[in-house]
Amino acid sequence: MFPVTLLIVYALARQFGPLSYLAVALVQGVLAMGMTWLRGLASWWRPIQFAFPLCLVVVDAYDLPPSLFLTAFLGLVLVYWSTYRTQVPYYPSGAAVWEAVLAELPPGPCRVIDIGSGLGGVSLFLAARRPDAEVWGVELAPLPWAVGAVRARLAGSRARMLRGDYEQLHFGDFDLVFAYLSPAAMPALYDKARAEMRPGSQLFSYEFAVPGHPATRILNVGKRKPLLHGWKF
Numbered sequence: 001m002f003p004v005t006l007l008i009v010y011a012l013a014r015q016f017g018p019l020s021y022l023a024v025a026l027v028q029g030v031l032a033m034g035m036t037w038l039r040g041l042a043s044w045w046r047p048i049q050f051a052f053p054l055c056l057v058v059v060d061a062y063d064l065p066p067s068l069f070l071t072a073f074l075g076l077v078l079v080y081w082s083t084y085r086t087q088v089p090y091y092p093s094g095a096a097v098w099e100a101v102l103a104e105l106p107p108g109p110c111r112v113i114d115i116g117s118g119l120g121g122v123s124l125f126l127a128a129r130r131p132d133a134e135v136w137g138v139e140l141a142p143l144p145w146a147v148g149a150v151r152a153r154l155a156g157s158r159a160r161m162l163r164g165d166y167e168q169l170h171f172g173d174f175d176l177v178f179a180y181l182s183p184a185a186m187p188a189l190y191d192k193a194r195a196e197m198r199p200g201s202q203l204f205s206y207e208f209a210v211p212g213h214p215a216t217r218i219l220n221v222g223k224r225k226p227l228l229h230g231w232k233f
Contacts, residue, residue: 004031005024005027005028005031008027008031009024009027012027021057021060022054022057024053025053025054025056025057026053026054028053029049029050029051029052029053029054030050032049032050032052032053033046033047033049033050035049036049075143092118092119092121093121093122093180093206094225095125096221096222096225097122097180097206097221097225097228098121098122098125098126099221100219100221100228101122101126101176101178101204101228102125102126102129102130104176104202104204104217104219104230105126105130105133105175105176106175106176106200108132109132109133109134110130110132110133110134110175110176111133111134111135111136111173111174111175111176112126112133112134112135112136112174112175112176112177112178113135113136113137113138113166113169113174113176113177113178114126114135114136114137114138114178114179115138115166115169115177115178115179115181115189116138116139116140116166116179116180116181117137117138117139117144117145117148117161118139118144118148119144119147119148119151120137120139120147120148120149120151120152120159120161122137122178123135123136123137123148123152123157123159123160123161124148124151124152124155124157124159126159127152127157127158127159128155128157131158134158134160135158135159135160136159136160136161136162136174137159137160137161137162138161138162138163138164138165138166138169139161139162139163140163140164140165140166142163145161145162145163148161149161149163167188167192170196171192171193171196171197171201171203172196172197172198172201174197174201175198175200175201175202176201176202176203176204177193177197177201177202177203177204178204178205178206179203179204179205179206180205180206180207180208181205181208182208183208185208186205186208186209186210186211187210187211189203189205189210190203190210190213190231193231193233194233197233198233199233200232200233201232201233202230202231202232202233203230203231203233204228204229204230204231205228205229205230206221206226206228206229207226207227207228207229208229209229210229210231213231215229215230215231216230216231216232217229217230217231217232218230
């Protein structure tokens, strides 16, 4: 990418004279956005790729203190933690999904867990709606887990918010497992669920299916929203 940018900037400079940093950033942004499109990445990457060089120009112009970037970096680390390993970023689901999961809980006392529980929305919602259910949430990233734990305490919720890796839990302890992870995590998640979950228990994944293992239930949670995929074991 850099050699192409350099050649284009050189050609433009010969035609129109020296270019400003802003003009060079625009060239880089357009090229990056085009490369994103050519590589078939998700459409939301295009504005990010376009804006990133422009952001560097703005940061340079305002001479921002290094401590600001350190603070931002530490904040991102606390939120995303081991995303580089798990390939599971933070994905919020939404109330429509929570309602759909609630409708799938078995009648009577049961145990349910939200893996990758983020800020605790699913767990707090289910615990409030089903007093007879034992609801757990597990989150690896420190800051989202802390927010979820504080929310549960302030709300007086019965939901138990655990900090840790769901791979260390045994899915056989639960009647329903809910996940909103990423495509990269789904094959291993399905294998774990199939190996550990008891007959009649269910795994639900919002948006992401498992290649080669069609869902036994597919629920539409709303117009223009991803599907909720379910497997019964």
